[in-house]
Structures are given as C-alpha cells and as structure tokens.
Amino acid sequence: MIVSSAPGKVYLFGEHAVVYGEPAVPCAIERRATVTVDARTDDHIRVEARDLSLDGFTVEYAGDTGYRPDVDVPEGLVDAAVGYVDAAVEQARDAADAPDAGFDITVESEIPLGAGLGSSAAVVVAGIDAATRELGVELAPEELADRAYRAEYDVQDGQASRADTFCSAMGGAVRVEGDDCRQIDTPNLPFVVGFDGGAGDTGELVAGVRTLREEYDFAADTVESIGDIVRTGESMLADADPDSEPTDELLSELGRLMDFDHGLLEALGVSSRTLDNMVWAAREAGAHGAKLTGAGGGGCIVALDETPETRTALRYTAECRDAFRAELDREGVRVEESGPDASARSDAEPNAEGERR
Ligand code: PMV
DSSP, rough: OOEEEEEEEEEOOOTTTGGGGGEEEEEEEEEEEEEEEEEESSSSSSEEEEESSSOOOOOOOOOEETTTOOOOOOOHHHHHHHHHHHHHHHHHHHHOTTTEEEEEEEEEESSSSSSSOOOOHHHHHHHHHHHHHHHOOOOOOOHHHHHHHHHHHHHTTTTSSSSHHHHHHOOSSEEEEETTTEEEEEOOEEEEEESSSOOHHHHHHHHHHHEEEEEOHHHHHHHHHHHHHHHHHHHHHHSSOOOOOOOOHHHHHHHHHHHHHHHHHHHOOOOOHHHHHHHHHHHHHOOOOEEEEESSSSEEEEOOOOSSSHHHHHSSSTOOOOOEEEOOOOSSSEEEEEEEGGGGGTTTOOTTTTOOH
C-alpha cells in the first residue's frame, strides 16, 4: 500500500491567458489531496472518494469505465472524479508497463472540487505517484508532472495548461509558459482564500474566453495584457528576498496587479457576482489585492493580507461559505505512508467484502 499526497494551488496571476501561451504563476498551498493505492490481484479498479464536495461514494469497475453503479451523489461529480482517477491509473499502468494492473484507490481531499484550487491536478498527481510506486516504479517529479498533465489534458478534451499539474507535483511558486515550466523563489506570500461553496465549469469557461478572443481583437489584447501583468509581477518577485518576510511595498505592488488581473478576467466574462462580492469584501477589509483563482464562474478568490482582517470580513460576507489562510506549500507531491508491496501481501486475509486489502 502506498499513500501519496499533493497540494492544491492558487493562481497569483495568469489563469486563462496561460491557455494561449502567456505565462502564469500558480502557487502551491497547504491543502492536499491524499490518495491511497493498494494493488489488486485482478484488473479491477475500485475507487472510494471521501471529499469535501462529495459526501463519499465507492465505485468498482473493470475494463469499460462507462459503467456506473447507483450512487447517492450527482452523476456529473462522480464522472468527473472517476474520470481523473481513471486517467491517473492509465498513466501509472503505462509508466510501469503493467497494462492489466488493478487497484483499490481511496481519495481524500481537503480541496473543494472545481473551485479554482487545483483539486483535480492534486488528485491526479498523488494518484499517479502512489500507483506507480505501488507497482515498484518511482517517477521524478518532472515526469510525474508531465504524465499528470497528459491525464488532465485527456479528461478536459485538450483544455488544460501545464500550470496546475506542474505546481502540484513540484510545490512552491512556479512559472508556466507553454511547455516551459520552472520553479521560482518567492517570499512566503500571505494568501487568504474565500470559497463561495460553488464550482465553475472549466471547459465551458475556457471555451467562452476562446470565442471572445476570436471574435474581438480587444479580447485578444486583454489576454495579452494579463500576460503583461504576469511579467511585471514576476520581475517584482525576482527582486524580492525569498528568505525574508515580504515587504509592504512588494505586497502592495503584487496586490495592485492582482486587482488589475481580476478586472481583466471579469471583462473576459469568467467572474461571477459571488466572486466579485468576495473580492470587494477582501479589498474593503484592507487586503493588498484580491482576485478570482482558477477558471472562475464560482468557487474561490485569493487575497493578499498578512492581518486577520480579510478572513474575518469574508466570514461575515453572505456569499462566502468558507474563508481560510492558505500558506505557500514549498513541498510538492510526497509519500505519506508505504506498506509492504503487493506481492508480499498476495495471500493476505480477505476483508469483509471478500476483497484482498
Ligand atoms: O479552475 P482550475 O483550478 O482548474 O484552473 C483552470 C485554469 C485555466 O487557466 C482556466 C485552465 C488551465 O488549464 O490553465
């Protein structure tokens, strides 16, 4: 048995524009998805999800993943969750050259689904890591990031950048521009996250921006301007001392860029009333800046504030379901626990469901 975990992320800046080759800077946060993988003696996949957004379900299948048993959660969410796990399994089987490997998989996530915090990337990264290790193969974090990207790309019909998966695999702050992905040094940024309890449809939101961009030159210019914001922010971060607390000047400059970025994302049609209300609540509470994070449409905003004020104000904001401080997580994917390997357990006691654990 192997248990691996990987962090979620917030976008300091650059979501959506990154899809068109502009740079983006996502930052890993201390909220993780944890995936437990146990090899089976058959080729079945059994997935148990215990998630913030899903009350919990278990599905088991072999071969065709089109089969869905009756479960008491919305079908779309089950399909999404199983789709990502399934794509991770395919990558692990391929990496370990074990096309018929079967697994019992448990997913536990502290990251709300589809809310802009990179939940699917964290599940896919941790899942590939745990499943390959369970098959005796250890992938370098860069290869893991690449395989996780390919898994997301398949599930999202090609509407995925490398940002989430690279950030989750490597940890810390990263810079992604097309296929060029690297870690960057930053001081510890005081992120506060507000969550409206909802989720956006990434595919639909990305498609909406694509249409606008094709229709109007000024929408294409808006996407390029987001790239300019990212380049400006990056050079501020490059001048900062990563080992000291961020200066007030740095925080207020980054905050101003976040505000600008949110305005452009709003113009591109990917914000929502609840996200805007949380952004304004954060700004009025004295945050250096605030913006939506991820695809938008609903989900989370991220603000910069080293004081407790923003979190308190968000908690008193009607549209905000949860508000929390999100420390930068400098660690990417990691092994939490590893048990004896599958072959050593092949004649272990079956559990109550008649399955080997
Ligand atoms: O909402 P998330 O965390 O899946 O982020 C989506 C970010 C986009 O730039 C809109 C798409 C992408 O794959 O980069």
